[in-house]
Structure formats: structure tokens, C-alpha cells
Amino acid sequence: MVWLRRTTHYLFIVVVAVNSTLLTINAGDYIFYTDWAWTSFVVFSIAQSTMLVVGAIYYMLFTGVPGTATYYATIMTIYTWVAKGAWFALGYPMDFITVPVWIPSAMLLDLTYWATRRNKHAAIIIGGTLVGLSLPIFNMINLLLVRYPLEMAFKYPRPTLPPYMTPIEPQVGKFYNSPVALGSGAGAVLSVPIAALGAKLNTWTYRWMAA
Numbered sequence: 001m002v003w004l005r006r007t008t009h010y011l012f013i014v015v016v017a018v019n020s021t022l023l024t025i026n027a028g029d030y031i032f033y034t035d036w037a038w039t040s041f042v043v044f045s046i047a048q049s050t051m052l053v054v055g056a057i058y059y060m061l062f063t064g065v066p067g068t069a070t071y072y073a074t075i076m077t078i079y080t081w082v083a084k085g086a087w088f089a090l091g092y093p094m095d096f097i098t099v100p101v102w103i104p105s106a107m108l109l110d111l112t113y114w115a116t117r118r119n120k121h122a123a124i125i126i127g128g129t130l131v132g133l134s135l136p137i138f139n140m141i142n143l144l145l146v147r148y149p150l151e152m153a154f155k156y157p158r159p160t161l162p163p164y165m166t167p168i169e170p171q172v173g174k175f176y177n178s179p180v181a182l183g184s185g186a187g188a189v190l191s192v193p194i195a196a197l198g199a200k201l202n203t204w205t206y207r208w209m210a211a
Helices: 002-026 037-063 068-089 103-115 120-144 149-155 179-210
Strands: none
Touching (some): 037 068, 068 103
């Protein structure tokens, strides 16, 4: 049954990695940096940190090798860069799409797993918290490198967006004063149970294979 378990494992990784790219597109449109900028940063941060941690911890616990979470994040990054290239081929500028920064947060998850001598619960609690805390920070640094995000949004609106979703001026300060702090706080809290879900999915996969 080893071949079946491994086949299922690799199929799961491909499916989750592809779906992560789709989630990136839908969670505020990974063009969110330019379309919605600050107003969707919190929602995007929560979606990205939880999506990253569930797949990364599943992959890491499945192999039991620290470093595989970073490998998983690299897969997502490559897929999203391919999508970025597709938009560029349609005539949009490279600044129109900014690929989220997943790899450093995944490295923190790997480091936690390695430093705690492959302790699953430490990876869930400490690693999940670190992913939720760090991802908004890395992505905000990424966002600050985008040139004139609102100008790009109005100049190149998404052709698939309905009229009521056209770009709007950011309302920073009305709903929250620090999107990074709010995104990190909410992400740190929510990433822990989602990490536990990823660990449980790994257990269920083994049980299903043993049945």
C-alpha cells in the first residue's frame, strides 16, 4: 500500500497547490495589492496564512522532514508566478500583479518543527502562530514595493470584475488603523486551529490507506 499512499500524497499536494493559487486569485484577487490595496489586506492576510499553514503542515508531517513546508510554499509561488506571466501575456504590466510572499513564513514553520525535534504539537501551536504573525509583515513589505497601486488599478481594471467591484479609494483609518497588526493578530489566532486541521488530515490519510 506504500505506492498508493505516496500517490495519494502527491496528488493531494498538486491539488492543494493549484487550489492555493485559485484562492490567491479569489481572496481579494491576488491583484488585491492594486485593485483594493489596504482595504482588503486583512482579509487577504487571513486567507493566505491559513491556506499556507494547512497544506504546509500536512506536507511536513506526512514526510516528517523539516524543509518540506518551504518546498510546498515554493510550489505555490511558482504556480502564482505562472499566473502572473499569463496576465502579463494578456497585456497587463508586471506591477499589476504582486506574488504573495509565502516562503519565509513556511521556513519559520520548518524551523519550529526542526528546533522542537519533530514535535507535532509544537509545530501546530508555535509554527501556526509564527506563520499567522509573519505573513502579513512580509506581504506588506512586498506591497510597499508596488508602484502607484491605485493608479495601476484604475488604469488596468480587472475585465472580469462586475461594476460594483471596481477599485475604490482605500479607507484606512475608518475600520482599522493598522492592517498589518490586525492581519497578524487574526492570522496568528486562526492559523493554529487550521494547522491542527492539516495535521488531522494527515492522520486521516494514513487511516484511509490502512483501511
